[in-house]
Amino acid sequence: MIALKNQFIFAPIKTGYGDGSGVITEKHLAFYKRRSRYLGAVIPEPLYLHRNLRELPTQVGIDKNNKIEGLKKLVGTIHSSGTKAVAHLNHPGRMANPKIAGNYFASSTHRSCENGGATPKKMNREDMDKAVDQFVKGAKRAKKAGFDILELQFGHGYLLAQFISSFVNDRADEFGGSFENRIRFPMEILQAVKDSVDLPLIVRLSGDEMIPDGIKLPEMIDLSKRLETIGVKGIHVSAGTVCSTPPWFFQHMFIPKGKTWEMAAEIKKEIDIPVIFVGQINSFEDIEKLKKEYSADYMAIGRALVADPDFVGKYFSEVEGPVRPCLACVEGCLGGVKSGKGLHCLINPEVGREEETFERSKQPKNYAVIGGGLAGMQAAITLKKRGHEVDLYEKDSLGGQFIYAPLTPHKKTMSRLIPYFLEELENNEVNVISKEAVKSDINLKYDGVILATGSEPDVPSIQGLTKFYWAEILLENNLPKNKKVLIIGGGLIGVDIATALIPRNNKVIIVKRTTDFGEDMEAIAKNLSLKMMKEKGTIFSDYTHIQKIEGQTVYAQRKGKDIRFDHIDVIVVSTSMKSYNPLEGELKGEIPIYVIGDAEKVGNAQDAIRDGYETAKAL
Ligand SMILES: Cc1cc2nc3c(=O)[nH]c(=O)nc-3n(C[C@H](O)[C@H](O)[C@H](O)COP(=O)(O)OP(=O)(O)OC[C@H]3O[C@@H](n4cnc5c(N)ncnc54)[C@H](O)[C@@H]3O)c2cc1C
Ligand SMILES: Cc1cc2nc3c(=O)[nH]c(=O)nc-3n(C[C@H](O)[C@H](O)[C@H](O)COP(=O)(O)O)c2cc1C
Numbered sequence: 001m002i003a004l005k006n007q008f009i010f011a012p013i014k015t016g017y018g019d020g021s022g023v024i025t026e027k028h029l030a031f032y033k034r035r036s037r038y039l040g041a042v043i044p045e046p047l048y049l050h051r052n053l054r055e056l057p058t059q060v061g062i063d064k065n066n067k068i069e070g071l072k073k074l075v076g077t078i079h080s081s082g083t084k085a086v087a088h089l090n091h092p093g094r095m096a097n098p099k100i101a102g103n104y105f106a107s108s109t110h111r112s113c114e115n116g117g118a119t120p121k122k123m124n125r126e127d128m129d130k131a132v133d134q135f136v137k138g139a140k141r142a143k144k145a146g147f148d149i150l151e152l153q154f155g156h157g158y159l160l161a162q163f164i165s166s167f168v169n170d171r172a173d174e175f176g177g178s179f180e181n182r183i184r185f186p187m188e189i190l191q192a193v194k195d196s197v198d199l200p201l202i203v204r205l206s207g208d209e210m211i212p213d214g215i216k217l218p219e220m221i222d223l224s225k226r227l228e229t230i231g232v233k234g235i236h237v238s239a240g241t242v243c244s245t246p247p248w249f250f251q252h253m254f255i256p257k258g259k260t261w262e263m264a265a266e267i268k269k270e271i272d273i274p275v276i277f278v279g280q281i282n283s284f285e286d287i288e289k290l291k292k293e294y295s296a297d298y299m300a301i302g303r304a305l306v307a308d309p310d311f312v313g314k315y316f317s318e319v320e321g322p323v324r325p326c327l328a329c330v331e332g333c334l335g336g337v338k339s340g341k342g343l344h345c346l347i348n349p350e351v352g353r354e355e356e357t358f359e360r361s362k363q364p365k366n367y368a369v370i371g372g373g374l375a376g377m378q379a380a381i382t383l384k385k386r387g388h389e390v391d392l393y394e395k396d397s398l399g400g401q402f403i404y405a406p407l408t409p410h411k412k413t414m415s416r417l418i419p420y421f422l423e424e425l426e427n428n429e430v431n432v433i434s435k436e437a438v439k440s441d442i443n444l445k446y447d448g449v450i451l452a453t454g455s456e457p458d459v460p461s462i463q464g465l466t467k468f469y470w471a472e473i474l475l476e477n478n479l480p481k482n483k484k485v486l487i488i489g490g491g492l493i494g495v496d497i498a499t500a501l502i503p504r505n506n507k508v509i510i511v512k513r514t515t516d517f518g519e520d521m522e523a524i525a526k527n528l529s530l531k532m533m534k535e536k537g538t539i540f541s542d543y544t545h546i547q548k549i550e551g552q553t554v555y556a557q558r559k560g561k562d563i564r565f566d567h568i569d570v571i572v573v574s575t576s577m578k579s580y581n582p583l584e585g586e587l588k589g590e591i592p593i594y595v596i597g598d599a600e601k602v603g604n605a606q607d608a609i610r611d612g613y614e615t616a617k618a619l
């Protein structure tokens with residue numbers, strides 16, 4: 001690889017910030033500018049090779065010469081920090097987005113991804129030549145745009161991996177069967193690019209696709225050696241596939257940290273060219289571990305730099321303040337991209353609005369913020385940063401209901417969120433008042449009040465429902481063992497509670513008035529939680545309306561039929577939440593009022609934080 005100013009690289013992440021033309025926008029430039037400064041290299045989002053091979057309608061392209069000018073600007077922005085720019089070229093094959101009109105689907109097989117997607121055409125020689133040509137032309141344009149390095153995508157279940165993986169590739173010709181045959185087409189593409197463009201090449205691959213019969217490490221070690229022999233300058237080792245194992249591809253909080261590092265380390269032992277480690281590198285401890293235990297040559301960091309663009313700057317002590325920690329939740333980033341809103345972040349409300357300026361107020365005022373949940377804490381911090389005076393009232397625990405979120409087995413990474421806010425409250429000298437704010441507290445000294453009093457469970461009126469838990473059952477002292485538990489309400493909170501009860505050998509029944517269990521959950525967390533619940537024998541009772549409770553028997557109606565649940569030891573009520581906002585009525589007309597977060601409209605953590613930020617920024 002060429003010399004970089006340090007070993008940190010921004011990993012390729014689709015942003016969804018385009019305007020549909022494939023040309024770089026001001027939003028891209030602002031996003032990457034904010035992230036380039038402390039890094040050795042930036043790999044901007046994957047560049048499409050043909051308009052009809054897009055993964056997102058808003059993706060950036062390198063398919064035509066009209067894209068070069070914008071890409072030059074992008075490269076210039078990255079270079080202005082002394083940082084190298086890497087063009088990531090990928091052909092999605094059968095994983096092109098089936099919802100984009102005009103897209104076509106080509107692969108080593110005629111079979112679609114088992115989790116959905118279009119049926120691809122099994123590529124013939126002509127199709128393969130077309131793909132080679134697309135890569136070569138894309139690479140030439142990358143050179144013209146000033147990129148320093150090219151990265152070719154051999155992994156993540158995209159076209160070239162669809163050839164390499166024996167799980168996908170079912171060909172009987174010279175491109176299928178043996179390992180030699182399966183890598184033939186990817187190697188052909190690489191050679192063609194290498195012969196046409198004088199730029200250092202690196203290859204991204206999946207060390208393991210994490211599926212039976214998929215790509216495994218021994219073959220990737222063999223491939224890496226061959227790549228080294230033909231002059232590739234670095235190997236970037238990720239895992240998983242976009243089709244079969246998205247939790248590994250996206251390194252979701254539900255999968256263990258460090259597996260990809262072990263794969264990279266195994267490859268590193270066998271080759272002399274640099275290896276790029278990636279996957280949930282989101283704390284200084286991770287960086288130290290990768291340096292000390294694995295002697296990592298380079299580290300690609302994705303979401304930790306989305307959540308905190310200064311993560312590496314803080315590691316180098318060039319920027320002060322606590323790291324805004326990535327939770328590996330993918331709620332804001334992947335969630336934002338999939339929803340069409342573009343890349344956002346649960347913890348960082350500034351993601352996607354890097355073009356906006358943040359100014360101190362010209363007329364500092366004095367505000368009361370009532371409620372120290374995520375919305376209130378974010379509002380108080382932002383108000384302080386803008387130069388206002390703030391009293392933050394909290395009657396219970398700072399963090400509000402989010403204190404329960406990390407208490408489920410796979411969401412432990414979320415425990416970093418509240419401590420970050422507490423540190424920020426202290427650093428910004430927010431005056432925290434530990435009491436329940438009442439009308440008389442909101443006196444003349446305040447110019448305005450922000451009501452962030454959150455939400456409370458909307459407990460249905462059910463005859464005999466007297467003793468029950470809500471999310472507080474997640475607290476260590478409350479969690480039952482070996483009991484039969486009925487959870488009334490199958491949304492995020494109900495499903496989270498179920499996943500915490502199951503490992504304690506509880507028998508779980510979860511009921512819902514409709515059928516979409518976990519409907520408000522992030523998709524990967526939902527799929528993995530429901531899968532685990534099904535595997536562990538959870539009873540799902542949909543379209544179920546609880547009628548009454550008598551002793552340990554719960555009577556219900558399901559699709560017009562009477563049903564009952566016997567011998568229930570514990571009842572959890574996790575039906576919907578309702579805004580809790582009694583002060584608004586009491587204070588109306590007396591002082592300017594701003595209602596935020598769940599108090600305004602029940603949402604999620606990202607909504608609460610964004611609302612707190614936006615409201616405070618506008619004051
Ligand atoms: C088990 C569980 C898991 C969850 N998991 C996720 C998840 O994975 N992802 C996600 O996005 N969201 C999750 N959530 C939802 C998320 O926690 C909420 O959407 C978010 O925390 C709402 O924040 P808020 O500040 O608006 O309200 P709240 O968190 O309800 O905070 C309101 C605060 O105001 C205080 N307060 C109220 N009245 C007064 C008063 N008069 N004076 C002083 N203080 C007062 C309360 O004590 C409370 O601390 C989860 C929630 C639970 C319960
Ligand atoms: C929203 C999102 C989009 C991504 N898009 C791509 C992609 O198009 N191609 C790719 O190779 N990796 C993609 N990735 C994976 C990242 O490059 C990286 O490997 C992954 O996020 C793990 O690194 P991290 O834990 O540092 O974020 C994406 C990740 C996210 C969160």
Ligand code: SF4
Pocket residue numbers: 303304306307325326327328329330331332333334344345346347348
């Ligand atoms: S949304 Fe979650 S996973 Fe994505 S960058 Fe933000 S904190 Fe990290």
